[in-house]
Amino acid sequence: MSLSEFTIKTDEVLSTYVEANVVDYVKLKKYAPLNSLVEAIAKMDLKNASPNEEKAFYINAYNLLGINQVSNAYPISTVKDIDGFFEIPHTVAGQSLTLNQIEHEVLFKKYPDPRLHFVLVCGAISCPPITDYAYTPEKLDEQLDQQTKLAVSNPIVVQKTKSNLNISQIFKWYVKDFGGSEKEVYQFINKYRKAKFPPGLKLKYQNYDWTLNDINANVSSSSSTKKTNANRYIVSSTIPKGTFEIKLFNNLYTQQTGNGEILTDRSNFLTSILSVFYGLNSRINVGLNARYRQVSNNQLPASALKVLGDPDRTGLTAIGPQIRVAPVPSWKNFSIQSSFVFEVGDDLEGNQFEPYIDWDGPTWWTQIFNDFAIGDKFSLFTEVDFLIDDLGGKEDNLNRISTPVILIFSMTPNTKLTVYTIGGYSPYWQENFDYFYQFGLGTKYQFTPNFEIELLYSDFTNKFLNDNGGQAATYNLGIRVNI
Secondary structure, three states, X not given: OOHHHHHHHHHHHHHHHEEOOEEOHHHHHHHOOOHHHHHHHHHOOOOOOOHHHHHHHHHHHHHHHHHHHHHHHOOOOEHHHOOOHHHOOEEEOOEEEOHHHHHHHHHHHHOOOHHHHHOOOOOEOOOOOOOOOOOOOOOHHHHHHHHHHXXXXXXXXXXXXXXXXXXXXXXXXXHHHHOOOHHHXXXXXXXXXXXXXXXXXXXXXXXXXXXXXXXXXXXXXOOOOOOHHHHOOOOOOOOOOOOEEEEEEEEEEEEEEEXXXXXXXXXXXXXXXXXEEEEOOOOEEEEEEEEEEEEEEEEOOOOOOHHXXXXXXXXXXXXXXXXXXXXXXXOOOEEEEEEEEEEOOOOOXXXXXXXXXXXXXXXXXXXXXXXXXXXXXXEEEEEEEEEEEEEOOOOOOEEEEEOOEEEEEEEOOOOOEEEEEEEEEEEEEXXXXXXXXXXXXXXXXXXXXXXXXXXXXXXXXXXXXXXXXXXXXXXXXXXXXXX
């Protein structure tokens, strides 16, 4: 294959399998169009190539080889799932070269041009966006300028706040290529922007999002080029290898009861659940789950907030391991999560003098998640659970078994905001059958792809409340951080 034929074929593949700066790895893996191009990269003769022909070839080769590595390992959630992604050797124009060597020992050694950092695509959301066309010798300088201008105008790469300029780690890793100082980095950014940044802004470096640039993945991202549903955070997705997910979910349950006609008493339970997961790989996450509670029981008109300032009992009540598994590689938003927490403390059920705060035995909780995108802005989340409370508790038996079912219908009007409605039903399979219903409204806001806050209000009722004219509600605050 000649150099010109290689460029034409590269353009055909990219225009077919790249859309809005993300790659359709599912179709790419299925139809395997890269085989002939990888072979051409290995055998290419560059002896008579012009500087621009050589430079365009190595840029295209870098991007195609990176895509091919992902395609061979797919499904994955991040290039970090491929050990030594940048150090895998390839045959390129008769030489054995890694991606790092193509970039630093070939391109930057022979053609030291900082604009190259915005056309070499490493397969992650925070990498330069991949184009749906090949780089050509005739238009190369124009294409390099265009991609650099797009990059420094993209909030993933450069984002202004009130007093800071938050910039990509690329400018930190390769500061020498941009002049060697933050001042020269600042000048480089302004050189390629229409709207120049004023002097005096402090440079700060943004977290690098290694999430795969996959058109099929419903993952969080701040990229404005992807569809809204592809930007939202998906509860049921496992996290990438080598990353942490930390969630703190606070649930304030308040219940009013009485004699069937007049409400006289209020009970409040504030439960804070800390969940930590670590990605062993893209399909298996392991971690820790801990539960802290505060309880108050008072006569009305006591407030639900009394549990915050004057609780009757507080304490860490349970802690234990948890695991989340994505068992079917092609089902990106299907996972099974299971936790087993052990009781912490004595007489948690309040059989002596203190009020009930938790179960006296361990809890085993298995959750089955699935999330379905509906168009660009809507989704349906489903959850089916199997929950055993007080496992081998004070009577050394299975105290209570329940099978909750939850449905959440959500709308994502933009890449940061989600609003949703929630409905849930849980039967308790015990000698005296019981159940609860909940219906509520909630919202989640992603301040960054790695930081999210959630608010939820729900009405709650169960058999006891229905039989006795009581009422209950929950107020919830959730915080998620990914590292």
